[in-house]
Amino acid sequence: MKLEIGRIKIKDIQFGDRTFVQDGVLTVDKEALAAFLKEDERIKDVSIDIARPGEKVRIIPVKDVIEPRVKVEGTGAGFPGVTTKPSQCGQGRTHVLYGAAVVTVGDIVGFQEGVIDMWGEGAKWTPFSKTYNLTVDIKVVEGLDTHTHEETVRLAGLRAAEFVGQAGRDVEPDEILTYEMGGIFEETAKYPNLPKVLYVEMMITQGLLHDTYIYGVNAQHILPTLMHPNEELDGAVISGNCVAACDKITTYQHQNNSVILDLYEQHGKEINFLGVIMVPEHTTLTGKLRASDYTLKLAQMLGADGVIVSEEGYGNPDSDLLMICRKCEKAGIKTVLITDECAGWDGMSQGLADTVPEAVAVVSTGNVSHVVTLPPADKVIGDAESIAVLAGGWKGALKEDGTLQCELNAVIGSTSEIGYHNVTCREY
Amino acid sequence: MVKEIERYGIPIVHMATITTISESVGANRIVPTVAIPHPVGDPSLSPEDEYALRKELVGKALKALTTEVTGTTHFE
Numbered sequence: 486m487k488l489e490i491g492r493i494k495i496k497d498i499q500f501g502d503r504t505f506v507q508d509g510v511l512t513v514d515k516e517a518l519a520a521f522l523k524e525d526e527r528i529k530d531v532s533i534d535i536a537r538p539g540e541k542v543r544i545i546p547v548k549d550v551i552e553p554r555v556k557v558e559g560t561g562a563g564f565p566g567v568t569t570k571p572s573q574c575g576q577g578r579t580h581v582l583y584g585a586a587v588v589t590v591g592d593i594v595g596f597q598e599g600v601i602d603m604w605g606e607g608a609k610w611t612p613f614s615k616t617y618n619l620t621v622d623i624k625v626v627e628g629l630d631t632h633t634h635e636e637t638v639r640l641a642g643l644r645a646a647e648f649v650g651q652a653g654r655d656v657e658p659d660e661i662l663t664y665e666m667g668g669i670f671e672e673t674a675k676y677p678n679l680p681k682v683l684y685v686e687m688m689i690t691q692g693l694l695h696d697t698y699i700y701g702v703n704a705q706h707i708l709p710t711l712m713h714p715n716e717e718l719d720g721a722v723i724s725g726n727c728v729a730a731c732d733k734i735t736t737y738q739h740q741n742n743s744v745i746l747d748l749y750e751q752h753g754k755e756i757n758f759l760g761v762i763m764v765p766e767h768t769t770l771t772g773k774l775r776a777s778d779y780t781l782k783l784a785q786m787l788g789a790d791g792v793i794v795s796e797e798g799y800g801n802p803d804s805d806l807l808m809i810c811r812k813c814e815k816a817g818i819k820t821v822l823i824t825d826e827c828a829g830w831d832g833m834s835q836g837l838a839d840t841v842p843e844a845v846a847v848v849s850t851g852n853v854s855h856v857v858t859l860p861p862a863d864k865v866i867g868d869a870e871s872i873a874v875l876a877g878g879w880k881g882a883l884k885e886d887g888t889l890q891c892e893l894n895a896v897i898g899s900t901s902e903i904g905y906h907n908v909t910c911r912e913y
Numbered sequence: 914m915v916k917e918i919e920r921y922g923i924p925i926v927h928m929a930t931i932t933t934i935s936e937s938v939g940a941n942r943i944v945p946t947v948a949i950p951h952p953v954g955d956p957s958l959s960p961e962d963e964y965a966l967r968k969e970l971v972g973k974a975l976k977a978l979t980t981e982v983t984g985t986t987h988f989e
Contacts, residue, residue, distance in 0.1 A: 691949070691950070692950065768930070768948040769930060769947070769949075770930055770931055770932060770933070801930075801931055801949050804931045804933050807933075838931075839931075839937050841937075
């Protein structure tokens with residue numbers, strides 16, 4: 486499977502009377518975009534705005550972030566199974582408006598949405614302070630049930646990214662990245678002496694608006710499944726999560742999954758990267774036992790020597806993470822875990838909800854409970870008051886002068902467990 | 914909490930969905946429950962069946978509470 490990602494570098498976003506890219510500037514026709522989104526009769530009102538790196542702008546509550554793209558060769562246009570008909574992702578050529586992002590904003594449905602600050606202290610904590618953000622704030626018609634409300638807003642964000650992505654169709658990319666990997670037997674014949682490594686990506690799939698979708702299938706209903714890494718890099722996986730903002734994997738982060746990109750980088754050099762096992766995180770013990778057994782079985786069938794496991798969320802999924810770790814290690818498969826920690830305001834509490842002695846190689850991506858103080862913004866896109874009901878916020882988190890005090894929990898992407906974030910570790 | 918109350922001398926039953934965590938913390942009497950969002954209920958059942966399920970779980974917990982144990986014991 487061969488995928489070319491053509492990066493068109495975006496240095497600014499402006500509004501204009503048509504949507505196009507010229508000299509790195511993305512111009513968006515906001516009336517046309519709003520009209521396109523309002524084709525969905527469940528949408529009452531759309532408010533579109535721009536937030537640039539360095540501007541004293543706060544975006545809250547953020548539901549999802551999406552990279553605008555367009556498929557220019559091959560199948561897999563849009564988000565197959567969600568916004569477009571089912572078709573194969575991961576091949577052909579996709580043009581990316583690199584440096585731009587669509588940020589979906591809307592009324593709180595689930596309480597675990599997040600904040601993006603484009604400047605100062607807040608900007609340090611979220612990777613989406615560095616993107617030129619087109620914010621799409623959606624109001625839905627009255628009378629929708631909560632799940633339909635959430636679905637409407639999420640779909641609007643994805644469709645907005647597709648609409649804007651079209652601007653890159655006929656633009657010559659500044660850079661073309663190629664992701665190519667043959668069948669597992671073929672690659673193993675090429676690199677017989679390299680250790681075979683699988684990526685195990687856990688996904689929040691716990692209902693109550695905590696779901697992840699693969700080609701439109703709610704992953705809550707799947708057994709762990711094998712994917713070619715190109716598929717996730719090309720729009721096969723989307724976020725439907727109202728899970729804590731700090732470590733929810735936004736659609737943008739699926740499209741740019743750092744673990745996949747890093748393993749790809751080492752493929753054929755240090756490792757033989759076999760592929761990705763997508764693992765649902767269930768709410769029952771039976772589900773967790775079954776998914777972890779099945780993950781081990783797939784890893785054994787594929788002859789993996791090692792697995793890298795990333796978690797999504799924290800708390801009960803810590804037990805899934807450790808079940809996978811224990812089972813793989815006992816079967817002789819080396820395991821590295823990537824997780825954040827819920828270690829209290831002082832960082833002194835046990836980081837994970839469970840422990841096993843087999844977890845000997847763990848990468849921490851930060852403490853979700855760490856408290857930050859974010860100075861007042863000149864402009865708020867969305868609703869500043871919503872911090873009172875966000876995970877990581879509380880009543881009184883918004884001070885009278887507009888200062889926001891909250892846990893990293895509420896900051897989008899601040900402790901990303903796939904490593905798409907700003908926090909690093911240093912040993913002294 | 915389970916450990917501290919028991920240390921004080923009051924027997925305690927841990928009703929929990931993820932019993933592997935109960936084992937890690939060293940709970941002695943464990944009653945497995947339904948699911949994380951609804952530990953002692955099941956919204957997919959009729960109200961009558963759900964009541965029966967809840968009654969059964971509480972019954973198990975009371976039985977566990979009055980049973981002598983020497984270490985981690987599951988009451989399935």
